Amino acid sequence: MIKKNAFYAQSGGVTAVINASACGVIETARAHKDKIGKVYAGRNGIIGALTEDLIDTTKDSAKSIASLRYTPSGAFGSCRFKLKGIEENRLQYERLIEVFKAHNIGYFFYNGGGDSADTCLKVSQLAEKMGYPIQAIHVPKTVDNDLPITDCCPGFGSVAKYVAVSVREASFDVASMAKTSTKVFVVEVMGRHAGWIAAAGGLASDVNCELPIVILFPEIPFNKEKFLAKVDAMVKQHGYCSVVVSEGVQGADGKFLSDQGLRDAFGHAQLGGVAPIIANMVKDALGYKFHWAVADYLQRAARHIASKTDVEQAYALGKAAVQLALKGENAVMPTIVRLTDKPYKWKIGVAQLKNVANVEKMMPRNFITKDGFGITDKCRMYLTPLIKGEDYPPYKDGLPQYVRLKNVAIPKKLSDFKI
Amino acid sequence: MIKKNAFYAQSGGVTAVINASACGVIETARAHKDKIGKVYAGRNGIIGALTEDLIDTTKDSAKSIASLRYTPSGAFGSCRFKLKGIEENRLQYERLIEVFKAHNIGYFFYNGGGDSADTCLKVSQLAEKMGYPIQAIHVPKTVDNDLPITDCCPGFGSVAKYVAVSVREASFDVASMAKTSTKVFVVEVMGRHAGWIAAAGGLASDVNCELPIVILFPEIPFNKEKFLAKVDAMVKQHGYCSVVVSEGVQGADGKFLSDQGLRDAFGHAQLGGVAPIIANMVKDALGYKFHWAVADYLQRAARHIASKTDVEQAYALGKAAVQLALKGENAVMPTIVRLTDKPYKWKIGVAQLKNVANVEKMMPRNFITKDGFGITDKCRMYLTPLIKGEDYPPYKDGLPQYVRLKNVAIPKKLSDFKI
Numbered sequence: 001m002i003k004k005n006a007f008y009a010q011s012g013g014v015t016a017v018i019n020a021s022a023c024g025v026i027e028t029a030r031a032h033k034d035k036i037g038k039v040y041a042g043r044n045g046i047i048g049a050l051t052e053d054l055i056d057t058t059k060d061s062a063k064s065i066a067s068l069r070y071t072p073s074g075a076f077g078s079c080r081f082k083l084k085g086i087e088e089n090r091l092q093y094e095r096l097i098e099v100f101k102a103h104n105i106g107y108f109f110y111n112g113g114g115d116s117a118d119t120c121l122k123v124s125q126l127a128e129k130m131g132y133p134i135q136a137i138h139v140p141k142t143v144d145n146d147l148p149i150t151d152c153c154p155g156f157g158s159v160a161k162y163v164a165v166s167v168r169e170a171s172f173d174v175a176s177m178a179k180t181s182t183k184v185f186v187v188e189v190m191g192r193h194a195g196w197i198a199a200a201g202g203l204a205s206d207v208n209c210e211l212p213i214v215i216l217f218p219e220i221p222f223n224k225e226k227f228l229a230k231v232d233a234m235v236k237q238h239g240y241c242s243v244v245v246s247e248g249v250q251g252a253d254g255k256f257l258s259d260q261g262l263r264d265a266f267g268h269a270q271l272g273g274v275a276p277i278i279a280n281m282v283k284d285a286l287g288y289k290f291h292w293a294v295a296d297y298l299q300r301a302a303r304h305i306a307s308k309t310d311v312e313q314a315y316a317l318g319k320a321a322v323q324l325a326l327k328g329e330n331a332v333m334p335t336i337v338r339l340t341d342k343p344y345k346w347k348i349g350v351a352q353l354k355n356v357a358n359v360e361k362m363m364p365r366n367f368i369t370k371d372g373f374g375i376t377d378k379c380r381m382y383l384t385p386l387i388k389g390e391d392y393p394p395y396k397d398g399l400p401q402y403v404r405l406k407n408v409a410i411p412k413k414l415s416d417f418k419i
Numbered sequence: 420m421i422k423k424n425a426f427y428a429q430s431g432g433v434t435a436v437i438n439a440s441a442c443g444v445i446e447t448a449r450a451h452k453d454k455i456g457k458v459y460a461g462r463n464g465i466i467g468a469l470t471e472d473l474i475d476t477t478k479d480s481a482k483s484i485a486s487l488r489y490t491p492s493g494a495f496g497s498c499r500f501k502l503k504g505i506e507e508n509r510l511q512y513e514r515l516i517e518v519f520k521a522h523n524i525g526y527f528f529y530n531g532g533g534d535s536a537d538t539c540l541k542v543s544q545l546a547e548k549m550g551y552p553i554q555a556i557h558v559p560k561t562v563d564n565d566l567p568i569t570d571c572c573p574g575f576g577s578v579a580k581y582v583a584v585s586v587r588e589a590s591f592d593v594a595s596m597a598k599t600s601t602k603v604f605v606v607e608v609m610g611r612h613a614g615w616i617a618a619a620g621g622l623a624s625d626v627n628c629e630l631p632i633v634i635l636f637p638e639i640p641f642n643k644e645k646f647l648a649k650v651d652a653m654v655k656q657h658g659y660c661s662v663v664v665s666e667g668v669q670g671a672d673g674k675f676l677s678d679q680g681l682r683d684a685f686g687h688a689q690l691g692g693v694a695p696i697i698a699n700m701v702k703d704a705l706g707y708k709f710h711w712a713v714a715d716y717l718q719r720a721a722r723h724i725a726s727k728t729d730v731e732q733a734y735a736l737g738k739a740a741v742q743l744a745l746k747g748e749n750a751v752m753p754t755i756v757r758l759t760d761k762p763y764k765w766k767i768g769v770a771q772l773k774n775v776a777n778v779e780k781m782m783p784r785n786f787i788t789k790d791g792f793g794i795t796d797k798c799r800m801y802l803t804p805l806i807k808g809e810d811y812p813p814y815k816d817g818l819p820q821y822v823r824l825k826n827v828a829i830p831k832k833l834s835d836f837k838i
Contacts, residue, residue, distance in 0.1 A: 013596070014595045014596065044598035047598065047599065072592065073588075073592045073594065073595040075595075077594075077598055079596075079598055080599045080600045081599050161817055165723050165819060166720075166721070168818060169717070169720035169721060170716045170717055170720050172490070172492035173719065175496075176493035177433065177497060178496075179463035179466065179498055180500050181498070181499045182716075185715075187715075206818070208815070209818075209823070275713075291715050292715060293712075293715035293716060293717050294713045295717065296710050296712035297588075297592045297710055298585050298714065301591060301592040302588060305723055305724065384817065387818070398583065398726060398803065398805075398808065399625070399628075400584060400587065400588075401628075402587070402588075402591060404628070
């Protein structure tokens with residue numbers, strides 16, 4: 001068997017821990033130099049493969065690679081670029097295989113969400129057909145936590161922790177001010193279709209620290225009257241309340257409450273700005289003074305408050321992807337399997353990509369309270385272990401010391417390719 | 420000498436470390452039980468004094484009081500309620516003295532910004548006139564960092580750290596996405612008149628980690644053409660850029676770029692939402708895909724990423740306030756005196772309240788680069804020590820364990836008072 005090289009790429013929105021998965025992939029591959037040659041990373045994700053812009057990760061020291069574990073963002077660059085169906089876009093898929101072949105790449109590790117799981121599967125299938133078999137392994141990543149089969153997705157736990165901690169802190173703040181000033185605080189969080197991140201706001205309140213929190217989920221059609229009544233009741237009872245609103249909250253007509261009319265490269269609506277709409281709605285109807293925040297990238301980049309569980313799982317999945325490749329697996333994705341809730345125990349499992357691609361996991365209805373504004377004990381049981389533990393990066397002069405890699409490209413062997 | 424009780428109250432917008440000052444006041448008073456009786460805290464600030472709603476802090480254990488050191492927000496409630504001039508509002512001042520007299524209060528510790536320094540001074544003056552002398556000591560607090568004389572204000576260092584860390588993290592995120600997606604990230608931060616907090620965004624970039632950052636200060640009249648040219652140049656050079664915009668940024672006409680038309684109780688404009696305005700401006704003129712965030716309360720409540728320097732100074736100033744009182748001082752404020760920059764050394768000083776009240780400290784022009792979009796080395800030298808060090812709160816199940824006090828009121832002795 002000729003020793004094959006590996007290709008690794010990051011796809012879609014980056015997270016606080018996607019580099020921890022990269023770290024897991026690269027360190028594990030380095031530990032098996034007898035079987036895996038070099039790990040090349042795609043500059044800006046799959047675009048790097050199409051344009052033959054391959055980063056030689058061996059140019060970076062063991063220390064730099066180890067630092068990826070605590071560095072947020074995508075160290076090699078990510079992209080929002082979806083390969084379409086093979087029939088429409090056969091040339092692109094063929095180009096990928098051609099590049100892999102030119103650089104003796106036998107392992108394709110693709111680190112992303114649902115779209116990239118689909119791409120990963122197609123690469124595997126086409127490579128097979130083209131007579132240059134590639135072991136394609138998908139490494140799950142998405143703050144949205146909407147991939148099927150796996151119990152959770154790396155990136156989500158850290159966003160969830162950021163949201164839970166921030167909502168607790170802001171609620172303490174509003175509680176202090178409510179007598180003469182702000183009574184309602186609205187914070188907008190990510191989650192286009194699934195309310196997992198918004199749900200994490202509910203963790204801010206627990207038996208040791210009860211706080212009045214109203215959550216607006218994308219899964220629950222927005223009902224203005226019920227919402228205003230809920231906020232009013234909370235303020236009358238507690239003097240204040242915090243509202244956690246998902247960017248993807250929709251009216252009964254299925255329209256996003258705030259749609260800027262923009263679309264991203266995947267054709268998804270580009271959202272933002274529902275917090276001020278909700279806040280002004282409260283002010284107009286109830287007269288309460290408000291403040292609002294939109295966390296946006298701050299939430300998914302917040303490595304400083306990452307969940308230890310999340311970091312460990314992100315690393316473990318990167319490591320497992322390489323181990324699966326070494327076992328000869330193809331068109332699979334390592335998953336998190338939850339063994340027990342209390343104490344929280346998990347192990348790595350394996351999912352077939354054909355069962356993962358293009359399936360979205362929504363919040364189960366029984367994770368949301370009957371009135372649609374809170375989380376149930378079942379949901380709390382699911383979420384709590386995912387935000388558990390702190391995993392602080394090193395600091396110097398008050399700032400986290402995140403690594404930036406050299407990202408040296410290897411020489412190209414092929415002619416240019418237009419994407 | 421009859422042993423007098425002390426009154427402590429929190430005023431204005433709360434911070435991540437105002438409770439650390441409360442902790443300093445209460446612990447130091449408890450250590451001098453021979454001279455200071457009980458510490459009563461005003462429920463919701465000065466309103467608690469006016470309404471005789473006095474919290475008996477002795478009902479909380481030493482452990483609970485110690486926990487204030489790492490708990491954000493105002494543990495006794497704060498308020499936005501400014502006592503006007505003595506001539507207009509003599510009744511309120513007289514009521515304060517009456518309440519203090521009824522409860523044998525001889526020390527008035529007022530923890531707030533410029534407005535409360537003014538109130539503190541007036542209480543001292545009127546008490547003198549009314550023949551019931553009160554030692555009034557102001558404990559500085561404001562995220563805006565705009566109090567004079569003191570080198571810095573508790574609360575600011577932690578917001579500065581939050582902003583510097585968040586801008587670094589978000590910049591890493593945008594850098595990863597810029598090839599095919601977001602090229603400009605805009606984050607709005609607090610700072611109504613002074614650009615101290617916005618300046619902290621500049622710390623995200625340093626010699627070890629250069630990042631393209633454009634800052635919009637309230638001190639620099641907004642020039643749309645220059646701003647767009649700067650952003651365009653940054654994106655062309657680096658592929659992306661982050662914009663840190665102060666909520667208080669104004670046009671050449673002196674109007675806030677975003678004024679919701681609301682006013683707070685102090686008559687200040689209630690701002691918010693300049694980030695989307697700036698972001699859309701960039702999109703319209705340059706066509707770059709953008710994301711924007713508004714940190715709002717998240718920034719000032721973020722005790723999870725508080726600056727160690729800030730926490731230590733907040734505590735030290737609370738402690739110093741009591742020590743000044745014990746020395747017989749009146750109408751003063753303990754300050755931070757910077758001794759050296761490198762290594763950073765500081766000590767406690769004392770300012771006369773008549774020199775503090777109603778004076779706003781703006782950013783010196785030489786802290787801002789010539790083009791108006793960045794910070795100078797002088798500014799960096801000033802800011803860096805203030806964000807230095809981490810001071811993490813304890814966690815349980817993934818969440819910070821902030822304390823909530825019992826806040827038991829003492830029996831009232833006087834008739835009701837309408838405010």
